[in-house]
Amino acid sequence: MRTQIHALASPIPGTGHRLCSLHYGPVDRGRKVYIQAALHADEPPGLLVAYHLRQRLAELENQGRLAAEVVLVPMANPIGLGQRLLGRGLGRFELSSGENFNRHYADLSAAAWTGLKPIVEAGQIPSVAQVRAALTAACAELPAETELAALRKTLLGLSIDADVVLDLHCDSEAIVHLYSADPLWPKVAPLAQLLRSKVNLLATESGGEPYDEACSMVWGRLNRLWQQHTQSDGPWPDACVAVTVELRGETDVSHELASADAQALIDYLIDQGYIEGAQPMLPKLLAEALPLSGSLPVKATVGGILVHRPLLGQKVRKGQCVAEVVDPLDGAAVELLAGNDGLLYARETSRVVHAGMSVCKIAGTEALRSGNLLSA
Numbered sequence: 001m002r003t004q005i006h007a008l009a010s011p012i013p014g015t016g017h018r019l020c021s022l023h024y025g026p027v028d029r030g031r032k033v034y035i036q037a038a039l040h041a042d043e044p045p046g047l048l049v050a051y052h053l054r055q056r057l058a059e060l061e062n063q064g065r066l067a068a069e070v071v072l073v074p075m076a077n078p079i080g081l082g083q084r085l086l087g088r089g090l091g092r093f094e095l096s097s098g099e100n101f102n103r104h105y106a107d108l109s110a111a112a113w114t115g116l117k118p119i120v121e122a123g124q125i126p127s128v129a130q131v132r133a134a135l136t137a138a139c140a141e142l143p144a145e146t147e148l149a150a151l152r153k154t155l156l157g158l159s160i161d162a163d164v165v166l167d168l169h170c171d172s173e174a175i176v177h178l179y180s181a182d183p184l185w186p187k188v189a190p191l192a193q194l195l196r197s198k199v200n201l202l203a204t205e206s207g208g209e210p211y212d213e214a215c216s217m218v219w220g221r222l223n224r225l226w227q228q229h230t231q232s233d234g235p236w237p238d239a240c241v242a243v244t245v246e247l248r249g250e251t252d253v254s255h256e257l258a259s260a261d262a263q264a265l266i267d268y269l270i271d272q273g274y275i276e277g278a279q280p281m282l283p284k285l286l287a288e289a290l291p292l293s294g295s296l297p298v299k300a301t302v303g304g305i306l307v308h309r310p311l312l313g314q315k316v317r318k319g320q321c322v323a324e325v326v327d328p329l330d331g332a333a334v335e336l337l338a339g340n341d342g343l344l345y346a347r348e349t350s351r352v353v354h355a356g357m358s359v360c361k362i363a364g365t366e367a368l369r370s371g372n373l374l375s376a
């Protein structure tokens with residue numbers, strides 16, 4: 001295992017954060033797996049999974065079973081982890097800019113296309129390895145004047161040439177769920193099976209340029225550039241399978257869960273041929289993929305004390321009461337109703353809510369939304 005330390009541009013002399021990446025396995029096979037935990041900083045389920053993964057990856061490396069380089073970033077957001085306000089961690093947004101740490105990742109397709117032009121103009125089709133080299137070079141040219149820009153550039157630079165990218169997050173309170181891109185589902189389904197995921201949300205583009213899509217969707221964008229240039233079909237496969245893995249809620253932290261999740265990720269990599277070993281038994285798929293545009297939030301229409309009704313993981317019907325907001329001053333209790341049929345898969349932790357806050361999310365089969373599909 002090799003450890004790399006990446007110094008992030010410090011906002012002012014005398015301060016600064018460092019990102020740590022752990023590198024296992026052979027680097028000469030042209031295959032790479034990238035796993036990072038807690039891009040939103042205070043997401044401890046993924047951090048504990050990383051703790052278990054690093055032990056297992058070291059064992060697998062010692063046994064010579066790694067068929068690809070495996071890069072693990074156990075704490076993907078040192079900036080956010082250092083942010084505390086009045087005794088509470090605040091890891092979703094950078095305090096300085098107000099920006100979500102999982103948005104605004106660079107679309108490298110145009111810059112990589114420029115780098116590939118000499119090969120294309122010579123009448124050749126660039127190989128996947130050549131495209132990856134062009135993407136890596138394009139990433140290296142990204143500006144990184146701020147600490148946040150440096151973090152985004154560093155994370156993208158570590159993963160833009162990977163075959164598989166697993167981005168470990170968690171929700172407030174939730175069951176396991178996954179986000180990925182439509183064309184990747186056949187390769188993501190075994191991961192959903194191994195993690196027993198009941199909610200698998202797919203989109204063509206979610207909006208907001210989240211990290212996973214910057215890694216995976218760039219291949220489709222490059223194919224479109226090829227089509228514009230040559231009037232023929234794009235030559236490249238979807239060479240990066242990127243998945244955002246939501247490991248339940250922020251307090252679902254135990255060695256039992258983390259150890260099982262780490263094993264599921266290892267088994268997925270065995271199933272996909274990145275780690276050598278006996279083919280794991282894939283459990284039955286618990287739920288087909290759903291459109292991300294079919295996931296609807298339920299918002300508090302008034303402020304007050306939030307009382308959830310159905311349990312996480314329960315099916316609900318459109319119009320069903322999923323929570324109440326109680327006003328102890330006037331004795332009123334306002335029911336919040338589901339806007340769609342579906343599975344209640346995530347909900348708010350705070351039991352004091354302000355009007356307009358999202359209190360839970362319901363995944364249904366019908367595509368009902370458009371535009372930006374991710375929450376703020």
Ligand SMILES: [Zn+2]
Nearest residue numbers: 040043169170
């Ligand atoms: Zn997150």
